[in-house]
Amino acid sequence: MRYGFVKSPGRNESIDIARGLGMFLVIYGHVLQILFHRRMDGGFSQIAFAQWQAIYSFHMPLFFMISGMIANQFSGKSWKQVAHRSIYLILIAYIVDVIGTSFTVIHQGASAISKSKVEDYLINHIALAESFSTITVWFLVAFAVVRLASYSILRYTGIVRWFIVAILIVSFVFSYDCPNAFHIRAVAPGVVFYMIGRYLALRPIGIYAALSPVLLAISLWLAHYNGGCTFGWQSSCENPELPGHFAVLMIFGLYGDLPLFFLTATIGSLAVIGFAKLLVNTKLSPILGFMGRNSLGLLIINGFYLAFVNPFLRNVIDINDTIIFYVALGSLATLAHIITLLLTKPVLSCIESIAQRIAQFSVGILWLALARFRADTRHAETGT
Template sequence: MVKENTKPRVEWVDTAKALGMFLVFYGHFIKNLYSGGNDIAFLQHKYIYAFHMPLFFFISGFYFKPVQNFGLKFKQLFLRRLLPVFTFAIISLPLWLLYNLLIDGSMKLSTVAVRLLSYGRGNPQLNIITWFLVCLFISEVIIAAITTIFKNRLILCFIGFVFLISGVIISNRIEQVSALSGIAKNVWFIHSAIVAIGLYLIGYFVYPYINKLIKIAKWMFIPLMFFGFVGLFFTYNKNSPFIGFNVNMITAQFGNLTLFVVSSFLGILGIIALSIMLKSNKIFDFIGKNTLILIGLNGIFYAFINKHLGALFLENGNWWQITFYALFVSVLSLLVCYPIINLFNKYIPQLLGRPKQSGPLLPDLESLNWRAMLRKKLNQ
């Protein structure tokens, strides 16, 4: 039997995470439809990419608490962020060997070995979508160090804006900065993490004010929703308006500082306002509670399935055809994930973001004294 110390969940936050996760599936699939030069698919992809990953870093800051014990927090972050990255690497490894054998007639062991070694640079090439967890880990470790000194929300928000602005500026000059610092471009996603830290700390600051506004005037989120989405519509394509450029946090690609900040926060506002206005349901709750596992599963679709399904679509499809096909594949992909998520949660939740759970196969990993166990092993 699985035992877990559960905390009350905020329904609209789960809804926001669910909407964001749907955009991840949709955005990663529609990328395959514009590779042939379809402008409609590209613009949909660009609209989503303008804000969907900033949204997740922003939401991640909602439940943050300033750190008292850095060592304990580091252990928790490793188990909750990096351990799932390695777990999905193990899951993906045999899939790569089988996929290569089916597609190319060879397992390509050397290529797979290179993908495996990339984890030493913090680049999860066996399941690239888990880059988010690596970047979130680095961001939260730095934030934990910062909040051992600074506790005030307003000060942390100011620090967040400094990180956000400086992160985009650094990323836009990443080659020069890398040459001066000796840190390779985005190793362990450090350059993207600078921006992510800003989004995270601003989310931490804003969260209680969102809840206050919900209690005082929930109706205000209706005009805010329209302002967010409509404003994004008029700004997202002004950030380097040509085919071939997207805001893309995985590559520390943000474009114009002002346009990135404006577009990302407009999109975040739209999703949060929509989430507050929507009635919670079991589907949103389930997806919101299992976003970490869905990130890893999306990585499997992204690597092995999406491009083949995308190749079935006509390159000159119109807006309705593109949207319907991408919606169909995205919803179908999420449905396929449902039994897999339940299986993972039943047997190995500790390896996939819930280390405090106990049973049925593994104990509560956070409660284990790893140092004592290591000393005992070395003394044997």
């Protein structure tokens, strides 16, 4: 992570700003939940929910698309290098989850430890990477798999490429009949947005920057028309914690009407990327660029705010549906995250370092095993 507010040489500032805008939407979207989700007073702000619903219609696809726009990230990379990065991201999710789970045990005491909860942790957290104590790191797991799938599609051609695409489609369709292991329900859509970003990187279309306000308005309008099930055979597809209300939730594979989801998410993501181009060299660019360059750290921190601070805030902050209140809420939440990021630099750096070392060791062992397997196979074929 890069903790300075001055942009790094060689980096695409508009990409950093776009990622920073996306990170702001993550922070703001999560803090909005305190105004309608699990409030002890039963309050439910329709205005807060409408904003949340609109944000969730495109903010996670945005990150996949931005990643695809970094056109050279696979340039000259081997399978080993790509696998290393993906394993590194998954390890960060596991390490953060261990820390978050430790916080939960400390907070809840002995009641947090039981046979059923230990079994749940070993199965859903460790084996399936489906559930995490701080929630937000789910994206790191999904993105790690999306990177591997995207690299496979770009690396191979012909029938092999189409076979990989077919596997992604089939796994997506049938993922609703099995556990959401490694967030498989987000992988195929994530690959689609990654490839859109890849296309934009190779064939830039400048017009969407000028049209970004119009694109954003269309996306926000379309978001409120989405709902229902992704596939007709699904018996239930609403968020059980928000009965009667629909919002896109990639973490659970809740997309509503699939064509409308892709249209809304694509238009909304293009709008944000367009706004980022317009914000280059403005007064907002240093802070948004900083947030973009440190999006991994902010994502980790946001998970702890979501898991441990939101439950407190939703019972002490009254609903106030005024513009001033929402501006203050978003600004203060963002400021709190930036301050926390700066204060926890040593911890975040330690997490990254540990994940990096384990990833290097794991990939080394894996590739050594593969090399031995290939050697044994050749010996068996030649009879030597």
